[in-house]
Amino acid sequence: xxxxxxxxxxxxRTFLADYALGELLAFRGIAEGVENSNxxxxxxxxxxxxxxxxxxxxxxxxxxxxxxxxHLAGRGLACPTPVAGRDxxxxxxxxxxxxxxxxxxxxVWPRRVRPEHCAPLGRALAELHVxxxxxxxxxxxxxGPAGWAPLLDGCRARGDEVxxxxxxxxxxxxxxxxxxxxxxxxxxxxQIHADLFPDNVFFLxxxxxxxxxxxxxxxxxxxxxxxxxxxxxxxxxxxxxxDYAFNVTKAxxxxxxxxxxxxxxxxxxxxxxxxxxxxxxxxxxxxxxxWTHTPPGALVTRKDPLEYLRKLRFFxxxxxxxxxxx
Amino acid sequence: xxxxxxxxxxxxRTFLADYALGELLAFRGIAEGVENSNxxxxxxxxxxxxxxxxxxxxxxxxxxxxxxxxHLAGRGLACPTPVAGRDxxxxxxxxxxxxxxxxxxxxVWPRRVRPEHCAPLGRALAELHVxxxxxxxxxxxxxGPAGWAPLLDGCRARGDEVxxxxxxxxxxxxxxxxxxxxxxxxxxxxQIHADLFPDNVFFLxxxxxxxxxxxxxxxxxxxxxxxxxxxxxxxxxxxxxxDYAFNVTKAxxxxxxxxxxxxxxxxxxxxxxxxxxxxxxxxxxxxxxxWTHTPPGALVTRKDPLEYLRKLRFFxxxxxxxxxxx
Numbered sequence: 001x002x003x004x005x006x007x008x009x010x011x012x013r014t015f016l017a018d019y020a021l022g023e024l025l026a027f028r029g030i031a032e033g034v035e036n037s038n039x040x041x042x043x044x045x046x047x048x049x050x051x052x053x054x055x056x057x058x059x060x061x062x063x064x065x066x067x068x069x070x071h072l073a074g075r076g077l078a079c080p081t082p083v084a085g086r087d088x089x090x091x092x093x094x095x096x097x098x099x100x101x102x103x104x105x106x107x108v109w110p111r112r113v114r115p116e117h118c119a120p121l122g123r124a125l126a127e128l129h130v131x132x133x134x135x136x137x138x139x140x141x142x143x144g145p146a147g148w149a150p151l152l153d154g155c156r157a158r159g160d161e162v163x164x165x166x167x168x169x170x171x172x173x174x175x176x177x178x179x180x181x182x183x184x185x186x187x188x189x190x191q192i193h194a195d196l197f198p199d200n201v202f203f204l205x206x207x208x209x210x211x212x213x214x215x216x217x218x219x220x221x222x223x224x225x226x227x228x229x230x231x232x233x234x235x236x237x238x239x240x241x242x243d244y245a246f247n248v249t250k251a252x253x254x255x256x257x258x259x260x261x262x263x264x265x266x267x268x269x270x271x272x273x274x275x276x277x278x279x280x281x282x283x284x285x286x287x288x289x290x291w292t293h294t295p296p297g298a299l300v301t302r303k304d305p306l307e308y309l310r311k312l313r314f315f316x317x318x319x320x321x322x323x324x325x326x
Numbered sequence: 327x328x329x330x331x332x333x334x335x336x337x338x339r340t341f342l343a344d345y346a347l348g349e350l351l352a353f354r355g356i357a358e359g360v361e362n363s364n365x366x367x368x369x370x371x372x373x374x375x376x377x378x379x380x381x382x383x384x385x386x387x388x389x390x391x392x393x394x395x396x397h398l399a400g401r402g403l404a405c406p407t408p409v410a411g412r413d414x415x416x417x418x419x420x421x422x423x424x425x426x427x428x429x430x431x432x433x434v435w436p437r438r439v440r441p442e443h444c445a446p447l448g449r450a451l452a453e454l455h456v457x458x459x460x461x462x463x464x465x466x467x468x469x470g471p472a473g474w475a476p477l478l479d480g481c482r483a484r485g486d487e488v489x490x491x492x493x494x495x496x497x498x499x500x501x502x503x504x505x506x507x508x509x510x511x512x513x514x515x516x517q518i519h520a521d522l523f524p525d526n527v528f529f530l531x532x533x534x535x536x537x538x539x540x541x542x543x544x545x546x547x548x549x550x551x552x553x554x555x556x557x558x559x560x561x562x563x564x565x566x567x568x569d570y571a572f573n574v575t576k577a578x579x580x581x582x583x584x585x586x587x588x589x590x591x592x593x594x595x596x597x598x599x600x601x602x603x604x605x606x607x608x609x610x611x612x613x614x615x616x617w618t619h620t621p622p623g624a625l626v627t628r629k630d631p632l633e634y635l636r637k638l639r640f641f642x643x644x645x646x647x648x649x650x651x652x
Contacts, residue, residue: 104352
């Protein structure tokens with residue numbers, strides 16, 4: 001749940017005076033998003049989202065995130081467009097926090113993923129990767145392979161409280177994944193979303209009533225990394241059923257729609273299983289870290305790390321790229 | 327924080343098919359409101375709020391709440407108007423919960439109350455009371471005087487953990503308040519909001535840039551009780567500074583603006599101090615009950631009961647109605 005920082009009405013009015021958005025009409029906290037405070041903002045100019053960046057976001061990285069959204073939106077991707085103030089700057093300050101206004105995107109994120117969501121998702125992901133081409137800034141993936149050993153070390157003391165033997169299993173998995181990880185230069189790199197879970201993808205029905213992507217949001221894990229790793233994140237986040245069964249129909253729809261827009265190289269296709277294991281480990285480790293470091297009374301929803309242990313094991317046993325839909 | 331019940335997109339689409347609101351355009355959880363799940367809903371017909379009633383609301387009482395909003399809105403009060411489905415019914419069902427769509431109201435609730443808010447508030451409260459006249463249904467105030475002794479009994483075992491001696495002090499306060507409470511028939515009764523805190527009142531600047539009430543929301547504590555008790559709730563909720571000092575300027579602005587629309591009778595004016603003590607005790611007791619009955623790990627923000635002990639003591643010592651702005 002979001003909304004950590006309360007904004008006084010005077011501060012909000014002063015802040016909005018620096019924009020050419022007309023009068024303020026409404027301002028409501030949004031319950032979605034866990035890292036930042038998000039408000040639905042309505043002015044005479046329309047609907048917007050106002051985000052206050054909370055402490056988990058490094059202010060030095062905000063120009064990358066906002067610049068990337070601006071670049072992608074400029075290339076026609078349906079993503080939030082940062083709105084500049086009268087002085088041309090989109091990154092501003094409110095209630096002692098870095099803050100920005102972005103455009104509101106229509107659509108509804110799927111609470112239950114159906115196979116029909118996966119082709120439009122794959123297409124949109126490939127469009128994001130193509131549109132990211134030419135963006136001048138780069139951001140290393142802090143939660144990429146180099147970050148996993150330190151994260152696991154941070155879970156070492158209490159990780160086995162979640163499940164006996166967990167830390168040893170993760171040590172072995174990490175070693176295996178790093179040994180099989182694509183060599184530098186072997187796969188195409190670019191701007192990736194890195195967190196394209198269902199709640200970050202809005203859909204609306206198209207003219208044929210089938211779901212179409214109306215917007216991609218929450219670029220605050222975006223970074224410069226292997227494009228195919230983003231496909232692996234989506235295979236993790238979209239293609240398992242609630243009982244953890246892998247739905248290969250969803251996976252095939254996702255990968256082939258992606259491939260139709262941005263063809264996967266043979267090396268990317270071959271690497272997908274290990275990329276999927278890496279992505280599963282990444283979400284497992286951040287969840288495990290939060291699980292073992294969040295005080296029991298904290299007002300934060302802790303996500304179950306073991307969901308990703310099931311996924312990690314699945315991808316470890318899946319074998320070929322074909323078995324995971326590629 | 328709200329949003330307890332997740333709504334699948336299929337269920338939402340099926341639900342909306344029973345309304346003449348056009349296509350669904352957006353659907354986002356709202357972080358405000360603690361009793362129910364609230365969603366900002368945008369369709370081709372405009373902006374709405376979709377509420378799913380959670381277990382603290384008795385479904386049998388929903389016709390009163392929705393009927394009252396409909397009655398008040400029909401009399402020109404800026405409050406949410408229930409939107410009926412194609413069959414004429416506003417109270418429906420979604421995701422296993424009673425659910426209703428109401429109109430969206432513009433405005434921003436004041437995070438910090440200024441004296442300029444209090445006259446428009448007082449006027450809006452009086453307009454609510456006048457508009458409620460003629461509404462045929464009645465709902466007893468479950469959190470009125472008859473409910474306070476059982477609530478206090480429920481806090482007896484652990485109340486002193488919050489502050490030593492608290493239960494004895496509340497026993498004495500309750501006895502004093504009940505002894506001084508207006509006799510049946512002495513004061514005017516009608517439909518009251520009973521929970522008109524700042525987050526339930528939206529403002530927008532008027533043509534003179536001064537705040538004007540643009541909407542009153544959250545009628546789910548509304549009931550049939552002494553009209554002046556609603557004034558007492560507002561004196562509690564709007565007229566104390568963050569250091570608990572009573573701001574008599576705010577109180578005078580509130581009461582005299584109320585009085586200009588619906589004149590307070592001499593008996594109502596005389597009763598205000600005890601009504602204020604009763605209102606302070608009511609919020610103290612529900613907060614204390616929640617405080618002593620909420621498991622420490624629960625995802626609920628517990629409000630400090632002692633804030634209302636300060637207010638209860640203030641009104642106990644304030645003496646005359648004049649001392650509290652009446």
